[in-house]
Amino acid sequence: MYGFLNIGSLLLGLIAWILPIASLAKRNKENNNTWVIFSIVSISACVVALIFQILYNDYLVRIEDWSALMDTSKGVVRLSSLLAIVTIGLNVITAIVYNKKR
Template identity: 50%
Template sequence: MMGWLNVGSLVLGLIAWILPVVSLMRYIQGGHKNWAAFSVMSVSACAISLYFQIVYNHHLVTIGDWSALMDTTGALVKVGAVLLIVTIVLNTATLVMYRDRKVK
C-alpha cells in the first residue's frame, strides 16, 4: 500500500511539469484563459508530490527499514530539489509571459 506513494509522487511530479507547459503552449496558440488555475494546480501537484515522499520516509522510519532509508534519502533530496526548481521556473515563465500579454 505504501509503495503507491512513490507512484503517486511520480505522477504528480509529472503533472506539476506538464500543466505549465500546456499553459505556455496555449499562450503560443493565442489562448489565455485559466493560466492562473494551471499554475496553482501545478504548484499544488508539486507540493503534494513532495508530501508523499515525506510520508513514505516516515513509513520507512516507522517500520525501521534503515537500510532503505539510507539508500534512498540522498537521491530523494536531489530529485525533490529538481522537481521544485523546474516547477518554479516553468510557472515563473508562465507568469512572465502572461503578464506581458496583458500589458499589450
C-alpha cells in the same frame, strides 16, 4: 499500499511540469485566462508529490528500514529539490509570458 506513494509522487510531479508547459503551448490562443488556474494546480501537485515522499520516508522510519533510508535519502533529496525548482521555474516563466502579453 505505501509503495503507491512513490508512484503517486511521480505522477503528480509529472503533472506539476506538464501543466505550465501546456499553458505555454496554448498561449497564442485568444482569451486564455486559465494559466493562473494551471499554475495553482501545478504548484499544488508539486506540494502533494513532496508530501507523498515525506510520508514514504516516515513509513520507512516506522518499520525501521534504515538501509532503505540510507540508500534512497540522497536521491530523494536531489529529485525533490529538482521537482521544486523546475516547477517554480516553469510557473515563473508562464507568469512572465502572460504578463508581457497584456
